[in-house]
Amino acid sequence: MMDMKKFYPPGYEYKKEWSAVGTIFALGEMLAFWLFAENLHSAREALFTWVVGKKEIMEGAVAEPFITLVPGYMMFFIPVAIFLIVMVVYHYFYYYQYTKSIYVMRRLSTHSVMIKSCVAGPVICMIVGLIAAVSIYFLYFGLYMLIMPNECMPRFM
Amino acid sequence: MISFEEFVLEDDGPIYLQIIKYIKQGIAAGTIGNQEEVPSRRALSALLGVNPNTIQKAYHMLEEEGIIVSRSGAKSFTSVDDDAIARIRRELLVSDTTVWVKSMKLLGVNRDDAFELVRQIWNDMAGGEE
Amino acid sequence: MLEIRSLNKYYNSEKGKVHALKDINLTIGHGEIIGLFGENGAGKTSLLKSILGFHSYKGEILLDGKIIDRSNIGKLSFATCEHSFFPNLSPKEHKEFYQMHFGTFRLKRFEALMNFFELPMNKPLKAYSTGQKNQFEVIMALCQGAEYILMDEPFAGNDVFNREDFYKVLLGILEPEETIFLSTHLIEEVEHFISRAVLLKRGQLRSDVTTLELEDEGKSLMDYVKEMYHYRADRVSKALKEMGGEL
Numbered sequence: 371m372m373d374m375k376k377f378y379p380p381g382y383e384y385k386k387e388w389s390a391v392g393t394i395f396a397l398g399e400m401l402a403f404w405l406f407a408e409n410l411h412s413a414r415e416a417l418f419t420w421v422v423g424k425k426e427i428m429e430g431a432v433a434e435p436f437i438t439l440v441p442g443y444m445m446f447f448i449p450v451a452i453f454l455i456v457m458v459v460y461h462y463f464y465y466y467q468y469t470k471s472i473y474v475m476r477r478l479s480t481h482s483v484m485i486k487s488c489v490a491g492p493v494i495c496m497i498v499g500l501i502a503a504v505s506i507y508f509l510y511f512g513l514y515m516l517i518m519p520n521e522c523m524p525r526f527m
Numbered sequence: 528m529i530s531f532e533e534f535v536l537e538d539d540g541p542i543y544l545q546i547i548k549y550i551k552q553g554i555a556a557g558t559i560g561n562q563e564e565v566p567s568r569r570a571l572s573a574l575l576g577v578n579p580n581t582i583q584k585a586y587h588m589l590e591e592e593g594i595i596v597s598r599s600g601a602k603s604f605t606s607v608d609d610d611a612i613a614r615i616r617r618e619l620l621v622s623d624t625t626v627w628v629k630s631m632k633l634l635g636v637n638r639d640d641a642f643e644l645v646r647q648i649w650n651d652m653a654g655g656e657e
Numbered sequence: 658m659l660e661i662r663s664l665n666k667y668y669n670s671e672k673g674k675v676h677a678l679k680d681i682n683l684t685i686g687h688g689e690i691i692g693l694f695g696e697n698g699a700g701k702t703s704l705l706k707s708i709l710g711f712h713s714y715k716g717e718i719l720l721d722g723k724i725i726d727r728s729n730i731g732k733l734s735f736a737t738c739e740h741s742f743f744p745n746l747s748p749k750e751h752k753e754f755y756q757m758h759f760g761t762f763r764l765k766r767f768e769a770l771m772n773f774f775e776l777p778m779n780k781p782l783k784a785y786s787t788g789q790k791n792q793f794e795v796i797m798a799l800c801q802g803a804e805y806i807l808m809d810e811p812f813a814g815n816d817v818f819n820r821e822d823f824y825k826v827l828l829g830i831l832e833p834e835e836t837i838f839l840s841t842h843l844i845e846e847v848e849h850f851i852s853r854a855v856l857l858k859r860g861q862l863r864s865d866v867t868t869l870e871l872e873d874e875g876k877s878l879m880d881y882v883k884e885m886y887h888y889r890a891d892r893v894s895k896a897l898k899e900m901g902g903e904l
Contacts, residue, residue, distance in 0.1 A: 572829070574825070577849045587816070
């Protein structure tokens with residue numbers, strides 16, 4: 371595991387921040403999944419009808435396109451994004467906590483060191499989070515394909 | 528190397544004069560000899576906790592009197608022949624005695640009483656003589 | 658050489674605009690050990706922070722003829738009573754940080770001073786006592802490899818260690834080109850240590866004198882400072898007299 375310390379202020383407990391981000395992310399995803407599952411279930415049920423006590427696919431039924439089942443999926447990522455932006459600011463004020471280590475940071479010959487220490491960690495979390503969210507989105511699609519009957523697939527997704 | 532173990536910083540008078548006096552006293556008493564190494568400015572500064580400029584002033588004045596000379600590199604050595612030692616002794620004796628005489632006069636003591644006082648105290652001290 | 662020309666600093670407070678530093682002119686050369694004295698609020702901290710560029714100011718501050726920016730700020734180091742070390746890092750980690758970001762870090766001096774003060778290398782700074790924290794703060798300012806070491810009341814706080822030894826060690830290790838600019842209340846303590854005394858009073862430079870000059874005038878530094886502040890030695894006896902009627 372690469373040493374992540376250099377992306378955060380010196381001595382900062384970044385692992386706690388990761389836990390917090392992970393928790394917010396997980397909560398968002400769980401909510402998104404709950405909504406998706408509901409929509410998926412409804413969409414599937416909409417394809418069937420009862421004929422003589424048996425469940426049968428309606429003739430000419432076409433499944434709802436996948437994207438309509440997860441409207442505004444990325445909105446669930448917004449709390450994570452907001453949290454990470456707040457963390458950037460929190461990292462800056464970390465240099466004023468207990469001591470004024472800001473005095474050291476302001477005396478470094480490379481200005482980027484301080485900016486990097488505030489911003490790099492959250493940026494990396496943001497990228498990883500977005501990748502995870504998008505990957506999960508593709509998983510949803512896989513689930514959709516799995517659950518929906520093949521004969522009802524719409525021509526365009 | 529001249530030792531400053533016995534040197535005590537007093538509150539009266541400039542430190543550079545105290546250092547000069549200490550070295551002259553050592554020379555007069557024979558505890559500091561000829562061609563003896565003088566501690567470096569920095570070493571003495573650290574030993575006494577005194578700014579190097581003060582040390583520098585003391586050494587400079589001693590150099591002007593010809594009592595110390597700088598040789599190879601940063602090292603300085605005492606340079607006192609018998610004449611110089613005798614001169615320094617006399618200088619210290621005159622200076623100390625002048626201080627005492629002034630004090631006696633201030634207290635209104637006349638010369639004979641002053642001498643008597645000296646004799647008494649001299650005898651009372653260890654190694655006295657009649 | 659550090660040149661300060663017509664330095665003025667204003668800041669806003671509830672009482673309105675405060676003129677914290679008034680037309681300060683000061684030149685500091687290599688190898689000097691300068692004591693900066695003045696009452697609370699005299700502007701000592703403002704002066705040091707102006708030099709370091711921690712806040713805006715009017716006037717000019719030049720280091721070897723150049724404005725102080727990121728390219729030459731490494732020549733200045735800073736120790737403050739507010740402490741500027743990283744509380745969660747150990748001294749060892751501080752050493753690594755400084756080595757990475759200050760190419761001039763003095764490793765041998767760091768190890769020698771840590772040994773001399775018997776400070777643990779691997780404990781995070783927040784676990785240190787106040788005295789140890791003060792010592793470490795000063796050590797880092799001394800080991801950065803700066804040419805001008807600025808210190809703002811570095812020995813303030815409830816701290817007991819033998820400062821006399823510290824001054825002696827300092828005199829022994831400082832190189833001829835290293836300069837110390839030390840703001841302190843401990844006038845008597847630093848009297849022999851410094852070569853020059855600068856007095857601020859209410860934002861103005863009231864006096865700038867070398868200790869050799871003072872010695873030749875037969876004045877102690879404390880007496881001189883008291884004089885500059887028009888300190889009246891009879892204050893206590895007067896007050897007691899006035900109170901005498903009530904007692």
